[in-house]
Amino acid sequence: MKLIDFIYIFAILVALYSSFLWLCVLVGKRERIKENLKLKRYPSITFLIPAYNEEKHIAKCIESILNLDYPKKPKIVVINDGSTDRTEEIARRYEKFGVKVISKPNEGKKSKALNYALKNLKIDTELVACMDADSYPEKDFLKKIVPYIQKAHAVTPAMKVANPRTWIEKIQWVEYCFSIMLRRLFAIFDCQYVLPGPGSIYRTDVLKKVGYFDENNLTEDMELAFRLIEKGYRIENAIDAYVYTDCPKTFKELFKQRLRWYRGYLQNVKKYFHMVLNPKYGNLGVFVLPVNFFWLFIVVFLFVYPVYKLLFTAIENLWRWAKFGFVLSFPELHFSVVYLNFFTFFWIFLAVLNFTNIYLSVRFSGEKLDLWKKKTFYIYFFLFYSFLIGFFYLAAIAAELLRVREKW
Amino acid sequence: MVKRVRKRKIYWKYYLLAGVLTSLVFVIGLMAGILIEASKVTFLEKKLKELEISKTDSEVKSSMLPLLNANPCEAFEYEVEKLIPKVSKFGEELEVFEATRKGSYQEYLALKKEYTLMNLKYWMFVKSLKEKCNYSFVPILYFYSNKNCPACKDQGYVLSLLKKKYPKKVMIFAIDGDLDLESVSLLKKVYNITAYPSLIINGRVYKGLKTTSFLEKIIGVER
Numbered sequence: 001m002k003l004i005d006f007i008y009i010f011a012i013l014v015a016l017y018s019s020f021l022w023l024c025v026l027v028g029k030r031e032r033i034k035e036n037l038k039l040k041r042y043p044s045i046t047f048l049i050p051a052y053n054e055e056k057h058i059a060k061c062i063e064s065i066l067n068l069d070y071p072k073k074p075k076i077v078v079i080n081d082g083s084t085d086r087t088e089e090i091a092r093r094y095e096k097f098g099v100k101v102i103s104k105p106n107e108g109k110k111s112k113a114l115n116y117a118l119k120n121l122k123i124d125t126e127l128v129a130c131m132d133a134d135s136y137p138e139k140d141f142l143k144k145i146v147p148y149i150q151k152a153h154a155v156t157p158a159m160k161v162a163n164p165r166t167w168i169e170k171i172q173w174v175e176y177c178f179s180i181m182l183r184r185l186f187a188i189f190d191c192q193y194v195l196p197g198p199g200s201i202y203r204t205d206v207l208k209k210v211g212y213f214d215e216n217n218l219t220e221d222m223e224l225a226f227r228l229i230e231k232g233y234r235i236e237n238a239i240d241a242y243v244y245t246d247c248p249k250t251f252k253e254l255f256k257q258r259l260r261w262y263r264g265y266l267q268n269v270k271k272y273f274h275m276v277l278n279p280k281y282g283n284l285g286v287f288v289l290p291v292n293f294f295w296l297f298i299v300v301f302l303f304v305y306p307v308y309k310l311l312f313t314a315i316e317n318l319w320r321w322a323k324f325g326f327v328l329s330f331p332e333l334h335f336s337v338v339y340l341n342f343f344t345f346f347w348i349f350l351a352v353l354n355f356t357n358i359y360l361s362v363r364f365s366g367e368k369l370d371l372w373k374k375k376t377f378y379i380y381f382f383l384f385y386s387f388l389i390g391f392f393y394l395a396a397i398a399a400e401l402l403r404v405r406e407k408w
Numbered sequence: 409m410v411k412r413v414r415k416r417k418i419y420w421k422y423y424l425l426a427g428v429l430t431s432l433v434f435v436i437g438l439m440a441g442i443l444i445e446a447s448k449v450t451f452l453e454k455k456l457k458e459l460e461i462s463k464t465d466s467e468v469k470s471s472m473l474p475l476l477n478a479n480p481c482e483a484f485e486y487e488v489e490k491l492i493p494k495v496s497k498f499g500e501e502l503e504v505f506e507a508t509r510k511g512s513y514q515e516y517l518a519l520k521k522e523y524t525l526m527n528l529k530y531w532m533f534v535k536s537l538k539e540k541c542n543y544s545f546v547p548i549l550y551f552y553s554n555k556n557c558p559a560c561k562d563q564g565y566v567l568s569l570l571k572k573k574y575p576k577k578v579m580i581f582a583i584d585g586d587l588d589l590e591s592v593s594l595l596k597k598v599y600n601i602t603a604y605p606s607l608i609i610n611g612r613v614y615k616g617l618k619t620t621s622f623l624e625k626i627i628g629v630e631r
Contacts, residue, residue, distance in 0.1 A: 005510065012434075012437070013430065013434065016429075016430045016433055016434060017426055017427070017430045020425075020426040020429040020430050020433075021422060021426035024425045024426050024429070025422055028421075028422065028425075150410070151410055152410060153410060153412075189422075190416055190417065231412065232412035232414060233412055233413075234410060234412075234413065279415075279418060280415055280416070281416055282415075282416025282417055282418050283416070283417075283418055283419060284416070285416075286418055287423065320562060323562075323619075324562070324565060324566050324569060324619060324620045325569065325620050326569065327569060327572045327573055329572055336451075336501055336504075337444070337447055337448050337451045338448050338451070338452070338501045338504045338505045338508075339504065340444050341444070341508065342441040342444060342445060342508075342510045343437075343441060344440070344441075344444060345436070345437045345440035345441060345444075346437045346441075349433060349437065
């Protein structure tokens with residue numbers, strides 16, 4: 001046994017344990033996945049839509065909110081964050097439907113735009129919802145999400161990828177389904193630490209009490225979640241309150257987005273490091289944060305090691321070809337037990353577990369598996385997802401260590 | 409109004425349950441791994457046994473020939489065409505096993521020694537056959553080491569390339585020079601082999617890494 005084998009064993013143990021834990025929660029608390037909560041009364045709500053150069057999306061976003069099926073008409077505030085395109089003009093067309101449009105100079109931060117509205121406007125509704133201009137809610141969004149505010153201070157929605165076309169979008173479609181289930185399980189397990197930008201709703205007074213969004217954070221939504229948890233507030237999740245979002249379409253766009261997310265994650269873990277292994281913060285403190293820490297290493301390792309191996313072998317072979325010549329021949333394929341690996345059982349088991357997870361996620365996201373129709377989705381996901389995430393985390397860690405200037 | 413929580417709950421029951429399930433699957437997986445490793449050894453042993461029977465078979469055949477007044481040059485087509493390629497394929501499987509092996513070394517060492525001895529027997533057999541019958545193939549005895557010999561990997565590549573290029577001409581008998589075998593030490597002493605890789609072709613020793621074109625010249629397939 002070499003060092004590498006022990007690293008694999010460690011990775012296998014962490015993967016098995018996390019998978020089993022979430023499956024246990026899923027089975028043990030299955031009646032809580034979809035709770036049939038009744039609303040005693042309908043609280044008022046304001047949607048905040050920060051928008052920077054969103055002329056393509058803003059109309060769809062506003063219209064979807066205007067068309068929401070909810071007895072108390074939601075208020076809408078568009079914060080035009082110094083757009084240089086027609087965003088403001090398009091948004092103002094909806095003023096006759098009661099949409100409020102405010103403009104401020106761009107400061108390059110969503111948190112500043114949100115805080116600008118929260119501090120300067122008299123927001124008199126009980127609830128506040130944040131919505132990104134490139135996202136839009138399903139018609140029954142409020143009816144699904146608002147009931148959960150009866151038992152929490154903030155509620156997160158279920159985010160889906162709108163119209164996946166490119167391979168990058170298809171991978172994210174599967175990933176988002178996976179997070180929909182995981183977010184719900186996290187909420188049940190009382191350790192939900194992300195409040196996604198589009199579609200999360202908050203109690204206005206709580207937001208005021210904790211001092212709004214942190215303006216010096218890369219991922220202000222996650223920071224707020226950590227802060228709420230630290231101060232003892234509850235975060236819930238509505239698994240069927242769908243928000244569709246326009247996600248990155250190319251590798252470059254995704255890289256930029258994930259670099260920001262994962263750097264934000266690293267910064268927040270550093271900021272709230274006192275929560276790690278602290279039983280005061282429940283499951284988040286004793287399990288989720290420490291295990292995520294290990295996952296970070298495993299994910300990076302699972303990227304670095306195969307890539308290193310592959311590159312090394314490729315270079316070695318090319319060098320040999322150049323030096324000693326080569327003949328083209330098909331490798332003889334014959335199965336022999338010597339090609340089996342000590343870990344073969346684990347790889348097969350984890351693959352089955354992984355596929356079960358994907359199946360459950362897709363089902364809980366209210367989608368059909370459509371194995372044949374969506375085959376490219378799953379193939380791309382299985383082939384590239386872990387590599388992509390490993391690469392992004394590696395880049396995020398490197399950027400944090402080298403203190404690369406933050407820009408987004 | 410929802411109240412804030414002072415101290416969040418920890419769901420110990422679930423951690424325990426997940427722990428039990430994980431240990432269960434982990435133990436099953438480890439046992440499966442051990443089983444796989446063991447079955448590899450059994451598989452190789454069985455295969456080697458078969459090859460040994462074939463070897464004994466051809467030895468019996470060989471000693472029968474004078475009694476039957478048969479021509480030895482026509483009698484060993486099967487050995488040359490089928491059996492020796494089988495042996496070298498077994499050698500490749502053994503190499504794969506050695507590279508990925510996780511079990512004990514002792515078991516493996518015995519296996520490898522037996523294989524090496526068989527390989528040497530075939531080398532001698534082919535050599536004498538070539539002398540007697542004027543065969544055109546060239547047996548190459550290749551001494552390598554799996555310890556600190558980066559050039560051996562290159563030499564291995566060159567030899568397999570040669571084998572692919574001239575399947576009818578080249579016969580490779582690879583010998584791990586680190587093996588504690590009397591016959592191997594004798595060969596090393598007689599041919600004065602002190603470093604790896606070393607090749608013995610037509611009774612001559614070639615020390616150090618030899619390129620494809622060099623070996624093509626030696627075995628007489630220069631183009």
